[in-house]
């Protein structure tokens with residue numbers, strides 16, 4: 001026998017028994033985005049490498065260390081997308097969306113790829129739910145708060161509630177420049193005490209030092225006294241208003257001055273949502289404003305804000321009860337008590353499905369006990385029984401698996417309306 005080939009490290013099969021939950025997550029997502037008037041967009045899973053280098057920043061960890069490039073015999077360089085924003089912005093520009101609408105509210109659901117060292121909650125192929133709002137003159141604290149509220153409400157609609165929202169502002173591009181020189185000034189004398197990664201980040205991407213997980217680096221960062229001195233009054237007022245609107249919308253948050261985000265494109269509001277139950281990889285999602293990215297990539301001068309949530313992390317954070325509540329259960333499992341009644345069996349099954357009742361049955365003749373076991377295993381909400389006696393009397397047995405209640409329902413003259421009504 002040849003060697004077995006395994007799934008690539010850091011990737012997962014989503015198995016048939018897990019799919020109902022994924023469908024449910026996706027359907028809740030679509031419903032929620034619909035309420036907020038967002039439209040879905042799908043872009044390719046690979047793009048020109050240059051797109052990611054120019055948008056995320058050639059010095060970001062995602063581009064520098066994690067980009068999965070495709071080998072090609074031509075001179076083109078493609079990479080699997082590590083996130084969604086760059087592709088959406090590329091598509092926004094390429095399709096001149098600004099000429100079609102003043103404000104584009106877009107969402108996506110799809111796989112992302114990063115060459116990371118796999119661990120619990122950190123994969124090389126994972127899935128994100130994301131949103132991007134792009135338009136002219138839409139740099140408004142009200143919109144920021146609305147987008148943040150949407151990300152929180154999405155998580156709530158899955159049944160999650162133990163998460164924490166942290167927010168911060170990086171200020172305008174000019175404020176961000178001031179912030180980075182202040183940081184370099186404050187960290188310069190502590191260079192040797194920083195971890196090797198952070199020593200490297202000092203020149204490449206000094207903001208990243210602020211969210212380094214290393215103990216010594218954390219201590220140094222906690223003792224930095226920069227406050228919000230880098231912010232202009234305008235940026236400070238903007239940020240205060242974002243917080244005021246969030247409070248008005250009943251969204252709880254915590255201010256987190258060290259929250260930066262490692263990508264070049266963010267300015268002004270940034271936010272992150274984490275769930276302490278997840279351990280070291282605790283981020284459920286994150287986002288922020290990126291007003292200059294579209295023009296930087298050759299598009300019109302428009303403002304933008306977005307976020308992305310990780311589906312695998314959401315699934316890890318969901319408890320069994322919450323998963324059960326989300327999953328679409330099987331409404332009916334048909335138990336045929338007599339092999340000679342298979343014809344009636346498939347007819348009833350077909351009628352139930354035509355009446356929009358999800359239904360299944362045992363396809364081999366087995367004992368009542370083993371068929372009941374099967375119904376339980378599938379999580380069926382009801383069991384429908386047919387035996388010779390029932391058929392003669394023109395009825396079926398119906399058992400509610402939650403309450404244990406049992407009754408007989410008429411199917412006289414092959415009329416299944418009553419049964420379908422009961423099962424809905």
Ligand code: AMP
Nearest residue numbers: 121122123126283284285286308310313
């Ligand atoms: P990021 O763009 O890194 O802020 O990612 C947004 C969200 O995607 C994170 O908060 C995670 O929930 C999820 N995510 C990012 N990277 C990974 C990964 N390697 N494996 C699983 N989920 C991830």
